[in-house]
Amino acid sequence: MCGIVGFTGGRQAAPVLIDGLKRLEYRGYDSAGIAVADGGKIGVAKVKGYVKNLAELTHDGADIPGTMGVGHTRWATHGVPNDINAHPHLSCDGRFAVVHNGIIENYAQLREELTRQGYEFVSETDTEVIAHLLESVYAGDAKKAVMKAFSRLKGSYAIGILCTDGSGRIFAVREAGPLIIGLGVGENYFASDVSALVQHTKNVIYMEDGQFAELTPEDVTIFDSFGRPVERKVSRVTWDVEAAEKGGYEHFMLKEIMEQPATFKATVEPRVVDGEVVFENFSLTDEELHGINHIVITACGSAGYAGQVGRYVIEELCRMPVSVELASELRYRNPIIGEHTLLIVISQSGETADTIAAMRECKLRGARTLAIVNVVGSTISKLADNVIYTWAGPEIAVATTKGYTTQVAVLDMLAIYLAKRLGTIDGARYSHLVEELLGMPAKIQRALDLNKNIEELAESLSYHNDIYFIGRNLDYAVCLEGALKLKEISYIFAEAYAAGELKHGTIALVEEDSLVVAIACYEPLFEKTMSNIEEVKARGAKVLAVALEDNKKIFTKADEYLMVPRCEPIFTPIAEIIPLQLFAYYVARANGCDIDKPKNLAKSVTVE
Ligand code: G6P
DSSP states (O other): OEEEEEEEESSSSHHHHHHHHHHHGGGGEEEEEEEEEEEEEEEEEEESSSSSHHHHHHHTTTTTTOSSSEEEEEOOSSSSSSSTTTTEEOTSSSEEEEEEHHHHHHHHHHHHHHHTTOOOOSSSSSTTTHHHHHHHSSSSSSHHHHHHHHHHHHEEEEEEEEOOOOSSOEEEEESOOOOOOEEESOEEOOOOOGTTTTTTSSEEEOTTTEEEEEEOOSSSSETTTTTOOOOOOOEEESSGGGGGOTTOOHHHHHHHHEEEEEEHHHHHHHGGTTTTEEOOOOOOOHHHHOOOEEEEEEESSHHHHHHHHHHHHHHHHHHHOOOEEEHHHHSSSOOOOOOEEEEEESSSOOOOOOHHHHHHHHHHHHOOEEESSSSTOOHHHHHHHEEEEOOOOOOOOOSSHHHHHHHHHHHHHHHHHHHHHHSSSSSHHHHHHHHHHHHHHHHHHHHHOTTTTHHHHHHHHTTOEEEEEEOOHHHHHHHHHHHHHHHHOOOOOOEEGGGGGGGGGGGGGGGTTTTTEEEOOOOGGGGHHHHHHHHHHHOOOOOEEEEETHHHHHHHSSSSSEEEEOGGGGGGHHHHHHHHHHHHHHHHHHOOOOOOOTOOOOOOOOOO
16 A cells, blocks of 8 residues: 655666656555655655656656655545645655655644644645654754654554755655665665565665664664664565566566466475475474364455465365454454464465454464465564465566465465374375375466467456356355456456355346356365256356366356366365456456556555
């Protein structure tokens, strides 16, 4: 939610900032702006809409002189998207420019206080209070002003500050919002995501909550909230800039769909050693593991739907009760969770506000925590007792694809791993499942290749206003994600229902030419799903079936179909979601939607 960049060096800052913003745009895209200091004056350019509008306005930054500055791409919280509410915001004296991600919870009180002191507000944002607050506490030392202002702010935020007090410094402040420092040669940077830094440097520092940083072209110092320098922990980014570029595809989403055989392999293969699943730094002892009597999975959005797949697989293999809880609900539910609970937290970004809050709540109650996270160094990865990274590489499209399949990959591996340690799986089945999992990248590739007509098919069905997804057991878990993908990027009403629930309400909505996507790969319940297909067809619905490629029976019943390669049954969801991702993609494309930047959504929801 909102992207932040900062730069200080010996070259013109504006083009660097705009390039960084383009790479962060998936975090928010309703307005964009930069502020650059040039000889004691701050030049600002900001505009409603995409970063490309800002680039056009400033000729890719060429019009704005100066060698240090900050930039922002916005996902509005306080105040509508317009040029005035766009960041950066300036102090009245023009000494400070501020960009901000997150929410200042006490902004109303600060705004009143500062207004009484005579500061004039021009925007509706909470961010503007920071700029005026900085001016009000400034007494000749920018670092002290940052520290003082920091101590007055409540909420969760990441802030970038530009100050023209002549010393060539920019500041970054972190309190529960992602912020990363990039270390260059003769220049330094900060950004809310590594993807804005990798084209400049692979040496980064992940800031922690309650820290602020002072950046000059030559040096970076990190301080705690009392202004005491803290040790810098430099990490190395392991992926290249090409990983965060489109690589010839029309959209990041399509590129990321196509990457899935490779990302799945990258997640699984290094963790199978001599036929055994091994996890790095998995610290639960056998005694602790046997003391666990309940697994709770918590997450938001697609990560939660990956958790739904995980629930079936873990329960099946480990014979342990598993519940999947929406993080936004769990955090406020006074949950019955204690030291015998293993909490599995799933998050691509590792920064989702509700997921973090739910995790903190459960940790307070004594739960052991295991995080499945993609972004290295993210908040959730740091909070967890154990972390398993999905190693999917940067995911840029707002609608997750490879993020989801790699989360399912880890959950499948975890189920196999835990089953062995708990003694609920025999050796032959264990070896078989490990072997099958290693074979899944080829199955994903086949799922990509099988449905040659999918673009045409999606186009022909793209006129529907509402689409129902039905399935049972693992197929139902996949329905949830398939429907979410479609609604996120095509804005078509799409909802998933357990097929067995049809008769309890949903069937009332089915009429002539309704489109029902029936996922029917789970063979033990195939006949039951077939009955549901008959029922909706009897009421005039058109059925798009998603079925195993060798299942002849369904092809005689369905109006249209998408094929899935035969896999080990518990791993079928991984192949099943592929045609549904493609279907959502091509429906959205046929309807002219902005696929990588769907309206009102953001990749990483760092506010509640
Ligand atoms: C947003 C994204 C979704 C994602 C969800 C959870 O809503 O648009 O794609 O599933 O957040 O994000 P996380 O980073 O925690 O997986």
